[in-house]
Amino acid sequence: MPNQKRKATPAAAAAATSEGSSTKRQKLATTKRDEGWLQDLVKQQRSENKELKFNLKRVRFISDTEKLKQGSEGVLYWMSRDQRVQDNWALIHAQQLAVKESLPLHVCLCLVVPKSELSTLRHYSFMLKGLEELKESGDVLPGFVSDRNLGAVVTDFSPLREPLQWLEDIKKRLTKDIPLIQVDAHNIVPCWVASPKLEYSARTIRGKITSLLPEFFTDFPVVEKHPYTATRTAKSIDWDKTLASLHVDRTVGEPEWAKPGAKAGMAMLESFIDARLKLFGTKRNDPNAAALSQLSPWIRFGQISAQRVALQVNHSGKNSNTRQTVASFIEEVVVRRELTDNFCFYNKNYDSIEGAYEWAQKTLRDHAKDKRPYLYTRQQLENAKTYDKLWNAAQCQMVTEGKMHGYLRMYWAKKILEWTSSPEDALSIALYLNDRYELDGQDPNGFVGCMWSICGIHDQGWRERPVFGKIRYMNYKGCARKFDVAQFERNYCPKNL
Numbered sequence: 001m002p003n004q005k006r007k008a009t010p011a012a013a014a015a016a017t018s019e020g021s022s023t024k025r026q027k028l029a030t031t032k033r034d035e036g037w038l039q040d041l042v043k044q045q046r047s048e049n050k051e052l053k054f055n056l057k058r059v060r061f062i063s064d065t066e067k068l069k070q071g072s073e074g075v076l077y078w079m080s081r082d083q084r085v086q087d088n089w090a091l092i093h094a095q096q097l098a099v100k101e102s103l104p105l106h107v108c109l110c111l112v113v114p115k116s117e118l119s120t121l122r123h124y125s126f127m128l129k130g131l132e133e134l135k136e137s138g139d140v141l142p143g144f145v146s147d148r149n150l151g152a153v154v155t156d157f158s159p160l161r162e163p164l165q166w167l168e169d170i171k172k173r174l175t176k177d178i179p180l181i182q183v184d185a186h187n188i189v190p191c192w193v194a195s196p197k198l199e200y201s202a203r204t205i206r207g208k209i210t211s212l213l214p215e216f217f218t219d220f221p222v223v224e225k226h227p228y229t230a231t232r233t234a235k236s237i238d239w240d241k242t243l244a245s246l247h248v249d250r251t252v253g254e255p256e257w258a259k260p261g262a263k264a265g266m267a268m269l270e271s272f273i274d275a276r277l278k279l280f281g282t283k284r285n286d287p288n289a290a291a292l293s294q295l296s297p298w299i300r301f302g303q304i305s306a307q308r309v310a311l312q313v314n315h316s317g318k319n320s321n322t323r324q325t326v327a328s329f330i331e332e333v334v335v336r337r338e339l340t341d342n343f344c345f346y347n348k349n350y351d352s353i354e355g356a357y358e359w360a361q362k363t364l365r366d367h368a369k370d371k372r373p374y375l376y377t378r379q380q381l382e383n384a385k386t387y388d389k390l391w392n393a394a395q396c397q398m399v400t401e402g403k404m405h406g407y408l409r410m411y412w413a414k415k416i417l418e419w420t421s422s423p424e425d426a427l428s429i430a431l432y433l434n435d436r437y438e439l440d441g442q443d444p445n446g447f448v449g450c451m452w453s454i455c456g457i458h459d460q461g462w463r464e465r466p467v468f469g470k471i472r473y474m475n476y477k478g479c480a481r482k483f484d485v486a487q488f489e490r491n492y493c494p495k496n497l
């Protein structure tokens, strides 16, 4: 996790060799860089890949039947985690199934708003405004399928508890002759192909992913207008009315910096390649520097594909000055990100102390009664009322802007362990704050980030000290050695705190 320690990895080298014929096309982009160049380049790349084959290893059958129901009148893509049209393996597969049988293709998304402090305007507005760009509609799924006599349901993949439960529920309620097909459209190497088991750390999964990149790190074929139209089409949606009708916490508002939707995601990627990528290698641990991609919200909501991001960044890093930087980025967006899906998919306790390694659980137990230097309640933490100005500044940035710099997230979560009465409380508070305020929250990356910081998953034991035991420790002085802490505090810590 501590990315200051990360080096260029074989994953990046494999990524560099598995990009097919795109180098020539990239030149097109580097000669002239008018705003919007990336959209044009990607459009061209997709259209050149019309015939690209879909790799069936991206699929797993949830139902017993694998054959499309005979005499049906369409195929359904049940969109869930990957909310985009292009660069979406699940939609590509659904469309290919439908075209093969000359059937219409339907797309639906079931909008579920749990009654929870985590259901905020921040998240649902980003989601709905992104969906508005797609102009598709949803319905209640099993009824929708039988009503329209659909012959197959294709859906995307999430390793989290609730979506896996929805999948089980739908499986039970669909008739036995309708295949329920899941496609991993979020990872480059499908989660179940990368590894059949819980991986110990980045070190143990990296080689597995790397060896599979030549097969999976490909371009995407274009999704074109579907040639077969349904007799019954979807009603149009009043998006503003829908958003206004949702029971969400409107006190957690929309951040200005993150415009929802695939186009905005692509524009953010373009600005990263043009302006920030060159700093990623050297400045990515400096929260005062603009060196990160900022892409996590679009990746989290599936508005942009991580595979697309990795492809374009990889294409842009041909010369020796940028190769190392590109390698560091590929390590984050491919290996570290795919490791988090592995963790949540194969560990049912992905959000509790029981999900940690035995050594970590033991060390936390051994130090559970240690005297804490400060004890804060959830409310004090939420309101950034600690003695530590850096922590308060990071917390304020997260509450107001819906983001916190990756380096500070580690410090922030570890301090919660230090300042609360038990590791269980610390984890629950960290996840609550992360998932309520971070625009990219409620994602496997967040569960793993908090679990890494507080209970050492994917990490090793360190020198034993109070409260933390053998869990890796971080402190204010360490941050001060890395970056200008005072500058960050001035920028984000309100004077009246």
Ligand SMILES: Cc1cc2nc3c(=O)[nH]c(=O)nc-3n(C[C@H](O)[C@H](O)[C@H](O)COP(=O)(O)OP(=O)(O)OC[C@H]3O[C@@H](n4cnc5c(N)ncnc54)[C@H](O)[C@@H]3O)c2cc1C
Binding pocket: 001, 292, 293, 294, 295, 296, 297, 299, 300, 332, 333, 334, 336, 337, 338, 340, 404, 405, 406, 407, 409, 410, 413, 434, 438, 440, 441, 442, 443, 445, 446, 447, 448, 449, 450, 453
């Ligand atoms: C306590 C804690 C909580 C976190 N919560 C979240 C969260 O809720 N959602 C989230 O997406 N990330 C989370 N992260 C991981 C990481 O900090 C963010 O992904 C990153 O800061 C997002 O900024 P960026 O898009 O500019 O990242 P970049 O550094 O530009 O990286 C590009 C992409 O790579 C992936 N990535 C980067 N770092 C990691 C990592 N450490 N683990 C897995 N994938 C990574 C993300 O998809 C990211 O968008 C958390 C980390 C910690 C320590």
